[in-house]
Amino acid sequence: MKTVLITGATSGIGKSTAILLAKNGYRLILCGRRKERLEELVKHLSDSTDVCSLHFDVRDRNQVIQSISGLEKKWQIIDVLINNAGNAHGLSSVDKGDLDDWDAMIDSNVKGLLYVSRTILPGMVKHRNGHIINIGSVAGREVYPAGNVYCASKFAVDAITRGMRIDLNEYNIKVSVIHPGFVETEFSLVRFKGDEKKAKNVYSGMQPLRPEDIAEIIVFILSRPQHVTIADLLVLPNAQASAAIINRNK
Numbered sequence: 001m002k003t004v005l006i007t008g009a010t011s012g013i014g015k016s017t018a019i020l021l022a023k024n025g026y027r028l029i030l031c032g033r034r035k036e037r038l039e040e041l042v043k044h045l046s047d048s049t050d051v052c053s054l055h056f057d058v059r060d061r062n063q064v065i066q067s068i069s070g071l072e073k074k075w076q077i078i079d080v081l082i083n084n085a086g087n088a089h090g091l092s093s094v095d096k097g098d099l100d101d102w103d104a105m106i107d108s109n110v111k112g113l114l115y116v117s118r119t120i121l122p123g124m125v126k127h128r129n130g131h132i133i134n135i136g137s138v139a140g141r142e143v144y145p146a147g148n149v150y151c152a153s154k155f156a157v158d159a160i161t162r163g164m165r166i167d168l169n170e171y172n173i174k175v176s177v178i179h180p181g182f183v184e185t186e187f188s189l190v191r192f193k194g195d196e197k198k199a200k201n202v203y204s205g206m207q208p209l210r211p212e213d214i215a216e217i218i219v220f221i222l223s224r225p226q227h228v229t230i231a232d233l234l235v236l237p238n239a240q241a242s243a244a245i246i247n248r249n250k
């Protein structure tokens, strides 16, 4: 059975994906910063599958390299990498943006994805086998008001995905990207720094995607035969027509 490493498995899309992949018998390496949550999830899933966790911040390249390189031998062949860890921090016009928020988004969403990929890819190249699934966003397809740096980070994920698909083509490695619209997770709570009212307001009057909706798509992508790559998917809630056009009367 395939071994899947998921970054950002402590909540939202990553956690739902871990739960569904466990049900489908995949071996799992779950990553995130919140150690207690990781331990709880490992305990919960270990009845269904072989599972372990790695505790690191994707922004810290030494932690990334040391954690992944330090995996026990039986976990060292990684078949699938799901680059999911990331967040938005703040929602401000570009002239008022917080520099720490900008650093956090670029360091986690872009550089973190690169550090994790760069650590795992040589193994995939060596074995001429692998699949990378990057989690982009509708924000990586369209810029919306005050989205500036978060959108830039997701445009970068899109560009990196395309570059990966070209560079890894000769090694039999599949590269996919999913661009979700609104998904109700801890995403907005993080963006608005714990302000629950603002976070809830993002989804008022409309039905957002559930993290399980994206998890189901990931399972489908992974279940395709070897000659099929689902390269690029935009997945929106029915009430969302574009990054900023939302029907809130549903």
Ligand code: NDP
Residues within 6 Å of the ligand: 007, 008, 009, 010, 011, 012, 013, 014, 031, 032, 033, 034, 056, 057, 058, 059, 084, 085, 086, 087, 088, 108, 112, 135, 136, 137, 138, 179, 180, 181, 182, 183, 184, 185, 186, 187, 188, 190, 211
């Ligand atoms: P959540 O906030 O629920 O989950 C984010 C996950 O990323 C957590 O597990 C968090 O783990 C992890 N993470 C964040 N920063 C770091 C870091 N520096 N190092 C390690 N792990 C980190 O949000 P979502 O599930 O919604 O987000 C998952 C992905 O989906 C993100 O890339 C996001 O941009 C993308 N996305 C989300 C959409 C939405 O509307 N929710 C829409 C489109 C894309 P921990 O804090 O424990 O480290």
Ligand code: 8X3
Residues within 6 Å of the ligand: 136, 137, 138, 139, 147, 150, 180, 181, 182, 183, 243
């Ligand atoms: C998350 C979706 O529109 O809030 O990437 O940026 S959005």
